[in-house]
Amino acid sequence: MNNAQVDGYDRKILSLLQADGRLTNNDLSERVNLSSSQCSRRRQRLEEEGLIKGYRALLDRERLGFPLVNVITVTLATHNPDNARRFADLVARLPEVQEAYALTGEMDYILKVVTPDLKSLSEFVSAVLLPHESVQHVKTAIVLQTLKETGALPL
């Protein structure tokens, strides 16, 4: 379950699937120089081992109602583990938070948040984030332009 013996074929398969998760084993077989049954088996193994964690459809954020992306940095009220857990629980159940990281350095946390408009962003910050017991201070920046947005690993 945890033994990741990834050879060149696996690497190629992973790389192709992270670019197009709907490739058929036939498609794979042509590009990897392996039979489709072999691709099927390798893929199954990669899924079972968890190297492939899943498949996602990538949707058009803007046209589905979330044109605004925001980067919010958060300073916690106190730095004890209980407070950190409360904050983690909070972001876990907020669907507009797409990413949340604890950082080294001055700002404690950084969030990537998607919203339909400025009003929703403002409401989110002032009615959800700031009033929460775990939070002391937040700083909001709006994304003016997305230069790049890919989850792809440089395999």
Next chain:
Amino acid sequence: MNNAQVDGYDRKILSLLQADGRLTNNDLSERVNLSSSQCSRRRQRLEEEGLIKGYRALLDRERLGFPLVNVITVTLATHNPDNARRFADLVARLPEVQEAYALTGEMDYILKVVTPDLKSLSEFVSAVLLPHESVQHVKTAIVLQTLKETGALPL
């Protein structure tokens, strides 16, 4: 090609597919109360219209050699359009940059970068980013903990 008439069925299909991009039309048909042929058609339409931009396999970053995530803020040397374009071209061809955004406020740009270790991070910053003509100053923060990481839209 651009007319997004998204009804409740479409919304449900999109929502299910962004959670699991490998759902079959049969699976979909059971969960949205439609025949599988209808799911097939609607999905085709959503793909053609571009509301579904593609499908991606989600890989295990840590076990594939990129345990370190870094948030790098960049200040450009000058703020003219040419310089901004040079920087955009740079990040476009750097595979370790997963996300890059231009922001409102003091920091010009923010990057999400994945690396195998601290040495590669250090090299990336001091040998690739800083020497580039477009860049004046960078500030690096390392991700201590990932609380959330999902591209899912709150449909």
Next chain:
DNA sequence: ACTGAAACTTCTGACGT
């Protein structure tokens, strides 16, 4: 617009190399 069935493509497990 939707369903159901038929034609086609893809998947996968047994077997041989």
Next chain:
DNA sequence: ACGTCAGAAGTTTCAGT
């Protein structure tokens, strides 16, 4: 470990309502 092949599963087109 890999390829071939055949039965199973999934997809998509089409006639019918």
